[in-house]
């Protein structure tokens with residue numbers, strides 16, 4: 235197994251590694267020319283200022299490229315049930331909260347079942363480009379199952395990128411194996427670099443047959459996480475750091491974490507809101523520890539943005555998620571269904587589909603650039619948020635009542651920048667509007683000036699207007715960024731002419747666990 239493991243190894247030469255690391259260090263903004271901002275990595279469809287080697291790694295990865303997440307899907311296989319640490323935001327009865335939303339139990343798979351599932355999904359969803367192992371425990375606390383799965387997939391579906399998410403405790407022991415399997419993307423969840431703070435997040439860690447607690451446990455964890463991060467980046471593997479924002483515990487400290495991981499070569503930082511509710515049975519849920527509000531989260535992400543690329547499109551997916559980020563098709567691929575499926579994995583069909591997607595991406599960016607030119611010379615400090623109902627492909631193509639989440643863009647004279655998403659309850663239940671759901675939708679997008687939809691009924695329209703949110707349906711089925719810029723231009727014209735007065739909006743609620751799977 236070791237021989238085959240290192241065949242075609244991804245470990246580049248030391249000189250090449252140095253080159254790539256320098257390029258990452260120099261790189262700011264992932265090619266986000268044209269005013270789209272540098273907050274969301276790879277938000278332009280083109281390569282921009284990214285070195286080709288890195289661009290090839292991120293361009294089709296829905297988590298490492300904000301722009302790609304509108305077009306490409308990922309899947310997780312839940313082959314790793316055990317964990318070697320305890321986080322106060324996790325209850326082992328549920329999925330790993332590092333990379334999944336607690337509250338839905340995954341179907342655990344053997345590596346062989348997982349490999350079959352990957353082929354089944356790849357032949358059904360040609361835009362699925364990435365296979366991640368993210369739990370439900372820690373993949374590196376289950377190294378045999380994790381690496382066996384990678385080995386099988388490398389053999390049967392070599393065009394699929396492999397991805398891994400870990401708490402980092404066991405990482406230094408496995409870096410060479412990870413590199414040997416051509417894994418280009420590793421996520422480490424790092425919530426602190428100060429063990430005193432760590433002791434408030436982790437009651438224990440289990441390492442080398444011994445249980446550690448308190449500050450000692452947190453010190454061990456942070457040392458191993460940072461060591462693992464350095465080892466990966468030295469080998470040219472792209473690393474994303476996930477951090478859970480826990481107000482009053484590590485929220486201010488995450489700025490330090492951001493600096494520490496950037497200096498060790500992390501490519502992307504993903505600060506996620508704590509998911510915490512008493513019914514999850516977690517320590518934080520039971521002690522009433524709250525998560526951040528939308529504005530608190532955005533302010534922290536904004537303050538770290540000057541330091542490095544920030545991910546803002548994370549959906550805190552479950553450990554068996556399938557589909558575009560924000561949608562969940564895992565119910566179509568349960569073990570009994572995939573075992574009965576006839577799998578037809580056709581590389582040419584997948585390539586042809588992906589070529590079509592690339593054409594769409596290029597057209598979308600060209601449309602945005604053209605619209606952006608209309609803002610040239612505009613002098614205004616106004617920055618505002620708008621919400622968008624979309625099913626994907628970067629289009630305004632979802633009915634208001636059918637939206638399970640809204641994507642949020644920040645508009646300014648620099649253009650339209652993706653800054654997050656908000657989960658909501660479905661407003662339209664079998665043709666009837668649900669007033670209670672409408673209230674939760676309004677609370678979730680209360681910081682937005684407008685909501686862009688493909689279609690909307692009269693009642694919700696009136697209620698949104700009363701709440702001060704303009705429903706916009708004149709750009710149905712058009713590109714999001716181009717439309718948002720056009721709307722913003724007309725908004726500025728109205729403000730400049732005195733027709734309307736610009737007012738700041740209030741805060742919004744981050745809804746937790748609202749995207750309940752049908753599974």
Ligand code: CLF
Nearest residue numbers: 297308333366397548549550551
């Ligand atoms: Fe999965 Fe994670 Fe790989 Fe993506 S998810 S292992 S990097 S393929 Fe993505 Fe999901 Fe957020 Fe994770 S949206 S929870 S960041």
Ligand code: SF4
Nearest residue numbers: 317321324330331371
């Ligand atoms: Fe839970 Fe993941 Fe933390 Fe382990 S690392 S305790 S599975 S959240």
